[in-house]
Amino acid sequence: MASEKGVTLLDFWVSPFGQRARIALAEKGVQYEYKEQNLVEKSDLLLKSNPVYKKIPVLIHDGKPVCESLVIVQYIDEVWSDKAPLLPSDPYQKAQARFWADYVDKKVFDCGTRLWKLKGEEQEAAKKEMIEILQLLEAQLGDNKYFGGDTFGYVDVAFIPFTSWFYTYETCGNFSIEAVAPKLVKWAKRCMERESVKTLYDPNKVYEFVCYLKKKFGVE
């Protein structure tokens, strides 16, 4: 790989993992080149930059690739440390932030996928689980403005992209997230006022994409 100076992000428009990287870069005011990837016919650049997983997002900084969205966000926070710190400086607060971002990683996407992909009893189980997850996260948020407290932070970055999937989860699961976790919905609206988050895709477009996937996988 040529040692080009600058920042490139290999990504896919609807990916909540890619959005984490985009939000972090925007919070830090970093200029970068966005390269939309074809995930069916993966580019040489993607395969070379992420030979282990062959997945997006990949951040390429001065020719060196960084993979895995939360690893990327921490990297961005450490390199561009002069502006908008995402992780707190206190080791314990940092550990808490990492724990909750890890919780989002372990739980939200997988449960959400089961919610829209499955039917019947399995879908009901996924819905119950999703409600539990959202209520736990809401309890963690408490009355704070953000998960980071007064400032938008690491857990906010980790979780906010999934809010554009809320409409999809609600429609497929036939329930209202506002009814079960109203503070979370308010938090999402607050985040959407930020310049870095405004670029998140329209929940309707996410739903359209999921409908396309359902047809593709023969789920109906």
Next chain:
Amino acid sequence: MEDTTVKLLGTKGSPFSHRAEVALRLKDVKFEFLHEDLAHKSDMLLRHNPIHKKVPVLVHGEKSIAESLIVIEYVDEAFEGYNILPSDPYERAMARFWARFIDDKVIPAFWMSCWTDGEIQKGFIAQSKETLTTLQRQLEGKKFFGGDSIGLVDLAGCMIAFWFAVLQEVAGINLLNEEDYPVLCRWAEDYCSVRAVSESLPDKSFLVAHFASKKEKMFATKAPLLSTKAGRPLPPPLKSNG
């Protein structure tokens, strides 16, 4: 006065507890090891890790920290001395990436290789071989994943260094051997020789007996007791690599 005592809730048989214990020893932190009976979890464990209810949990004064890789980073940042993670942001990102690779790919594939049979087992064995080969490549030209001394990835890899030999003996497979993985096996020996590590390892015969007693149960339920990053058991491997 602020309580600064350090307690580690763990079990001797758990590689995840071991990771936290090694981190504390590398930093010369005085701590009390509180042994958990996972069949009868203590109130203290449930209070300090209500979300996952697992070991290890580090209790530092009033603060509780859970998830072994998070505990390691906390110990590295909260205490002076030995550097478990590198200081350069890119090197730190690489360390975190490979630690996650071990947790997300290497361990689950090997674990499933041990507790399945037939065609499904063949698939997991192939997957496991691939992940071990990929990981071994990271050791090229280095004594440890961390360089001259052990770091985050070495601690993450402890299960490979010590537990894998026990597991494959109980399961009757021969995946990790010197012929196929000379560099990884050499690293395993070097890792286990580090004092902070050797003081934190369980007795091998205890571990063999422990897994031997679990073997029947795991084959019978066909529900291996390790969950993946997503919190669910791994599905059988697909024929192609998505």
